[in-house]
Amino acid sequence: MNRFEQTLRKILSNRALVNLLATLIAIIIGISIGFVIMLIARPQQATSGIRFLFGSWLSTNTPTRIGNWLYYATSLIVMGLAVAFAFKTGLFNIGATGQYTVGLFAALYVGIAWTGLGRFQWVVGLIMASLAGGFWGFFPGFLKSRFKVHEVISSIMFNYIGMYLVNFLISNIKNASGQLLLFDHSYGRTYKVATSAFIPRSFFGIDLSSIFPGSEIDIGIILAILLSVLVYFVLYRTKFGFELRACGFNRHAAQYSGINENRSITLAMIISGALAGFGGGLFILAGRVSNVGNIYKIVDVLLPEGFQGISVALLALSNPFGIVFAGLFISFIQRGGFYMQTLIKNEIVDIIVAVIIYTSAISLIFQTRIANWLLKTRSEKKKRGK
Amino acid sequence: MGWFEISMLILNAMLLFSIPLLITALGGMFSEKSGVVNISLEGIMVFGSFFSILFINIMQNQFPSINPTLLILMAMVVAIVSGVLLSTLLAFSAVNLKANQVIGGTAINLLATPLVVFIARTLNDVRTVQFSNNFTISKVPLLGDIPIIGEIFFRNTTLLTYIGFFIVILASVVITKTKFGLRLSSVGEHPGAADSVGINVYKMRWAGVMISGGLAGLGGLAFVIASSVSFDGNVIGYGFLALAVMIFGQWKPWRIFMAALFFGLMSALAFKYSLIPGLESFSLGYLFRMFPYVATIIALILTSNKSRVPKASGIPYDQGSR
Numbered sequence: 001m002n003r004f005e006q007t008l009r010k011i012l013s014n015r016a017l018v019n020l021l022a023t024l025i026a027i028i029i030g031i032s033i034g035f036v037i038m039l040i041a042r043p044q045q046a047t048s049g050i051r052f053l054f055g056s057w058l059s060t061n062t063p064t065r066i067g068n069w070l071y072y073a074t075s076l077i078v079m080g081l082a083v084a085f086a087f088k089t090g091l092f093n094i095g096a097t098g099q100y101t102v103g104l105f106a107a108l109y110v111g112i113a114w115t116g117l118g119r120f121q122w123v124v125g126l127i128m129a130s131l132a133g134g135f136w137g138f139f140p141g142f143l144k145s146r147f148k149v150h151e152v153i154s155s156i157m158f159n160y161i162g163m164y165l166v167n168f169l170i171s172n173i174k175n176a177s178g179q180l181l182l183f184d185h186s187y188g189r190t191y192k193v194a195t196s197a198f199i200p201r202s203f204f205g206i207d208l209s210s211i212f213p214g215s216e217i218d219i220g221i222i223l224a225i226l227l228s229v230l231v232y233f234v235l236y237r238t239k240f241g242f243e244l245r246a247c248g249f250n251r252h253a254a255q256y257s258g259i260n261e262n263r264s265i266t267l268a269m270i271i272s273g274a275l276a277g278f279g280g281g282l283f284i285l286a287g288r289v290s291n292v293g294n295i296y297k298i299v300d301v302l303l304p305e306g307f308q309g310i311s312v313a314l315l316a317l318s319n320p321f322g323i324v325f326a327g328l329f330i331s332f333i334q335r336g337g338f339y340m341q342t343l344i345k346n347e348i349v350d351i352i353v354a355v356i357i358y359t360s361a362i363s364l365i366f367q368t369r370i371a372n373w374l375l376k377t378r379s380e381k382k383k384r385g386k
Numbered sequence: 387m388g389w390f391e392i393s394m395l396i397l398n399a400m401l402l403f404s405i406p407l408l409i410t411a412l413g414g415m416f417s418e419k420s421g422v423v424n425i426s427l428e429g430i431m432v433f434g435s436f437f438s439i440l441f442i443n444i445m446q447n448q449f450p451s452i453n454p455t456l457l458i459l460m461a462m463v464v465a466i467v468s469g470v471l472l473s474t475l476l477a478f479s480a481v482n483l484k485a486n487q488v489i490g491g492t493a494i495n496l497l498a499t500p501l502v503v504f505i506a507r508t509l510n511d512v513r514t515v516q517f518s519n520n521f522t523i524s525k526v527p528l529l530g531d532i533p534i535i536g537e538i539f540f541r542n543t544t545l546l547t548y549i550g551f552f553i554v555i556l557a558s559v560v561i562t563k564t565k566f567g568l569r570l571s572s573v574g575e576h577p578g579a580a581d582s583v584g585i586n587v588y589k590m591r592w593a594g595v596m597i598s599g600g601l602a603g604l605g606g607l608a609f610v611i612a613s614s615v616s617f618d619g620n621v622i623g624y625g626f627l628a629l630a631v632m633i634f635g636q637w638k639p640w641r642i643f644m645a646a647l648f649f650g651l652m653s654a655l656a657f658k659y660s661l662i663p664g665l666e667s668f669s670l671g672y673l674f675r676m677f678p679y680v681a682t683i684i685a686l687i688l689t690s691n692k693s694r695v696p697k698a699s700g701i702p703y704d705q706g707s708r
Contacts, residue, residue: 041504149690157679158679158683159626160623161683171672345503362485
């Protein structure tokens with residue numbers, strides 16, 4: 001074995017490095033295909049379009065735009081963590097959207113009805129959102145562990161059950177005087193939460209609204225990053241997390257070594273759901289620019305956040321810290337898409353993300369093939385050289 | 387309106403809602419029978435409906451006097467072809483590259499909607515594609531006069547309804563009576579055994595996925611034709627509902643037919659319940675719409691022990707590990 005082969009083998013045996021390389025290649029392929037589509041659709045604007053994706057939008061109004069970028073990354077990171085937590089236990093939580101919606105509803109209720117809580121309203125709102133999301137995640141987990149119902153199918157069903165249940169509750173809950181409490185009929189959407197329930201913008205003396213003036217930002221992004229540290233700690237530094245990951249690696253081996261697989265599956269789905277519900281709470285309790293707040297529209301379409309979470313988790317290969325970067329990355333190109341809308345329609349960003357996910361789904365096989373091919377051509381050259 | 391008229395209206399609407407579910411669920415069945423979970427039915431429906439509706443839109447503008455029956459037959463071909471094309475992405479990743487089928491399917495779902503909305507907005511600046519829906523058959527001659535059955539099945543329908551019936555019959559014959567169907571099922575049950583007697587597992591799985599793509603594309607067209615006069619970028623979860631129909635129907639064509647009718651009835655009730663005397667004042671629509679999904683969960687629990695799910699469904703086949 002010569003030195004080239006040795007270094008190549010060394011690189012290829014370092015899984016973290018190979019994963020990072022594969023992700024980067026997937027991103028390059030995704031952006032290249034996006035560029036080709038832009039060239040076909042709008043040949044004149046394609047180059048400036050690609051510059052937008054690479055960040056030319058940051059050059060004007062920089063602090064505000066960075067703040068918005070971080071604000072929109074928040075839900076991507078939290079939802080990515082939710083999906084990744086289930087992935088680590090070998091579960092595909094495609095139901096994160098439903099858990100997000102149910103959490104959003106709980107936080108909305110607290111934010112509108114429980115104004116007596118004062119300063120703690122947003123905290124209680126987020127806690128209730130997590131509990132509601134966890135409750136919604138419990139069902140697919142329990143059905144899987146007790147009845148062997150595949151979590152992908154059941155959590156798709158619970159997406160719709162959750163959405164329709166929330167729509168039903170919002171359009172029927174009335175206050176003491178018999179008026180709809182949450183639903184604003186004149187606009188066909190929910191009311192905003194009380195101003196007192198908005199998530200604060202300063203965190204232990206760090207005032208984000210003065211660092212990023214005029215932006216949507218609140219402390220959600222800091223909570224999201226702290227959450228990624230927490231998820232890392234639970235997964236990699238506790239016995240519980242070890243058991244979950246063991247189930248994810250090889251459930252038969254885990255069971256054989258005395259790990260209660262059923263308990264792990266149910267708990268993992270509850271925690272995953274709680275994280276997704278937390279994301280829903282962060283959304284509905286956000287104050288945004290000059291306290292305009294967020295609303296929930298009653299339409300029969302699932303919210304996209306859970307599916308975006310799947311993208312983030314897949315892109316980061318479920319690594320908790322990778323998810324922070326993946327969320328920031330996707331939010332970055334989404335912002336680029338937002339600012340270039342007059343040139344090229346911003347769906348191009350979703351196309352690029354989808355291509356990246358598809359490419360990374362098939363990249364594992366490519367990794368081994370490319371490695372074999374590299375080693376083979378090298379040894380053939382050597383033979384010919386002799 | 388009397389009870390009779392109301393129930394006729396609801397049953398007639400049931401049929402309209404059932405047909406897209408039926409066609410797409412049968413597609414899902416072909417894919418799963420061959421051993422590939424096709425979670426991308428939703429995306430393929432979007433894709434098929436977009437290109438066929440775009441085709442109808444262009445043809446109606448170019449040839450205003452075109453015969454609607456001819457046009458819808460041509461649009462069906464467009465829907466099937468575009469569905470098959472998108473499904474090759476799943477077949478390639480799931481069969482040849484042995485990637486995780488759920489992830490591959492999810493990526494296709496993520497891709498389909500933005501891609502078609504991007505094309506629509508690049509062409510027209512709006513995400514909707516309009517067409518004039520003159521495909522409704524208000525009454526089939528003779529058959530439409532039969533009491534009850536005529537009113538449910540042969541009035542206010544489209545050609546796609548009868549195509550749907552035809553596909554159920556065809557699917558049931560193909561799956562249970564032909565060499566191809568039996569081989570397809572064997573590949574989904576035990577690919578190693580099938581391979582050892584000379585059946586090309588990869589080819590059969592490609593066939594299963596492509597049939598599912600064609601049918602899901604057609605289902606997408608049926609969805610738009612049945613429900614509106616424009617395509618607006620989604621099929622409100624009918625692809626996922628079709629997966630539920632397929633499971634509820636236990637991967638058997640006639641049971642899938644019954645399941646599709648049941649799910650269609652629930653959708654019809656959700657939209658028309660306010661006609662029923664005594665229910666006008668509630669907003670119960672969301673509860674009715676929830677019901678098919680709850681029913682699926684219950685069915686999944688009840689059948690969990692004797693589920694007819696193809697044994698190798700979802701597991702990539704590697705010839706080396708035979």
